[in-house]
Amino acid sequence: MSIAPTAGAAMRRRLPASLLVGGTITAAVVAVAAVSLVWTPHDPTAIVIADRLAPPSATHWLGTDHFGRDVASMMMAGAVNSIAVALVAVAIGIAVGVPLGLAAAARPGWLDQTILRFNDVVFAFPALLLAVMITAFAGPGAVNAIVAIGIFNIPVFAKLIRATALGQWTRDYVLAARLAGKGPVLISAEHVLPNILNPLVVQATIQFSLAILAEAGLSYVGLGSQPPAPSWGRMLADAQTMIAIAPRLAIVPGVAIIVTVLGLNLLGDGLADLLDPKLRRPR
């Protein structure tokens, strides 16, 4: 109220800092992944036993692994795999889980109960077991890993959305919308979902990092993306036995996962702030 108009105008155009930092990191990761599609310093799958466990140098920027593969090239190519798996898995979770959660909140009673019991059933099976089951049907591979992780994500989002949406349904503005003759679908889309975007975005970034880790776990037991296709998760799993000899092999993919997740978290936070009209202007 008491802020001078010039200061207000200047601040209104300023984007949230978290959005800028998160956006930059995410853009950088995506750019690296994109570049790897057309160019990598070396062939990420080429095995040169003579060069095994070479330290970082001008030719091998991040050194080589125990098979003599170039780590930098594997990281770049692995980015495509890991990000694609995680993104699609989270997208499956959101695409199915969010409507289920909204429906459960909008129609308490048998629909709500059915969705909740379905959630419980899916929760009862660990992602790994689910992957084993899917592999038994369809054989191992990245796509099946995506499906397994995606199915595991559905109840996570469904439960979160149901719980937060239930709170929205008690609000007077939802009552006002009902008085305006709007049905549950329209109210869910117009009033409920926009007001619970913040927890959804935060949960999505958390699930994204978990999906990268889950993909790593599935690849480790041979159920995820198959060698020689590189993935950050499998690099991390492979490095486990080398941790005493060449800790670099674990650190590089580990840091990459952390930075990517951090970038996405910040991006999610920033987006949430940007979408909130209350924070759009300085107070």
Add this chain to the structure above:
Amino acid sequence: MALLEVDNLAVTIGATAVLNGVSFGLERGGVLGIVGESGAGKTMTALSIMRLLPAAAAATGRIAFAGEDLTALAEPAMCDRRGRMLAMIFQEPMSALDPLKTIGRQVAETVFAHHRGNRREALALAREVLDRVGLPADRFPLGLYPHELSGGQRQRVVIAMAVVLRPQLIIADEPTSALDVTAQARILDLLRRLLVDHGASLILISHDLAVVAALADRVAIMKDGAIVETGATAHLFDNLRHPYSRTLFAAASSRHRQRPAARAGDATPILTVRGIVRDYRPSRFLFRPARHVRAVDHVGLTIHRGESVGLVGESGSGKSTLARVVLALDRPLQGEVFLDGVDFLASRGRRLRDLRRHVQAVFQDPYGSFDPRRKVANLVAEPCHLEVPRPSAAERRRRVAAALAAVGLSEADGDKYPHEFSGGQRQRLAIARALITNPSLIVLDEAVSALDASIRAQILALLADLNERLNLSYLFISHDLATVRAVTDRVAVMQDGRIVEEGATERVFAHPRHPYTAALLAATPDLDRVLAVRRGEARLAPSG
């Protein structure tokens, strides 16, 4: 020597001055009332004395309590004073109690914190104090949890926590604002008795002048962080000098009959409700099995065109449930609702939508009734959804502008978000939203209860004006009897899901027939009545 001496207290939060040169004194055994509208700095004054201001706030000035400067005390020393010498009672008895601890432990906590005895002694003391605040051992054992008590009973526990160590000063911040009138009257009686028993002093903060006038011997009126006027209660109210105090007083006093006599002639019933029954199945209470609670029990009501009908009763009496049935948000178990002669409950689909256009609502909370993510124009236009065919964008814009103008806002306000408006403005927006479909009936569910007195008067004037111009009917639901008396033609009194009395407003208020109505009226604080009593006291025993 005065017990409390506040001298030139100023508080800033960031660059905003919250309190500005606040000075007052309080004698031992005295009661100081602080009144003012929201944002006047009443609570900040209380928190300054308790040294419980938010971390971002910076305070200057002197607060002398029993000869010692509280502002100079270190935090551990202040902790020792809090609870033992100064205590506070908060507004919301729901959130002032920890839901996971028994009432006995919570009262005993104050005793523990000051090392006044072991567990057994502390609990014994808690028992004794709970007895004194009217929660006897046979019905209210120490092992009860807060959710097992009513609002008034919870507030008694909060008071017990405050008085257990017999502090010399009690600060009560809106202690009865969240309570029903009858509970409020009992809590005020209790406070009065405890003060006499303990010889403690009280600072009573309230927006309700009648509550303050009934209890305080001195009153300070606050506005924008400063005290604009102060004096002995009866004398102050009789000789108000500051224009703001006069507005405040006018808004609180003699609110009877602002409404012109009911217009004769038009007797077309807009709404006819017959034999409504609605049950709720509450969650289990204690060890009793779950049972149905009859929220509304065979209720009938008629509202004519242009008529304003009041529905009063305490919380839980079924007022809001009835409102939801009238708005077709809830289906009753039995009964019928006719809107403009058409059966509302039997209608479906397009017919129902069309009927809904004729009845709209304004809710209590001006902050909760708008989706914070959407623009005002969008929200105000929302009921247009009921019309078939849907009005065009241009038509909607025109109607939003007209509705905003009708409630005293400008067309440009449509491009703003709800948080850019004050509470009173939001309630105007809510009325604009209700007007957009040209309804014949508006249900006002506690629509002015959350507003400050001066803002409330403006909104009521707006409603009266709309009623006159558009021949609107109102179902005015409120627990505030004074307001209902001022703005309605007829009134129905609800108790435990039944309408116990119904009739012309003036008749019901002047000559209540049902004992419950009489009890409600007697419990309602009335500034004029209270002041008459205080003037009598002042004449008998002139105080210093």
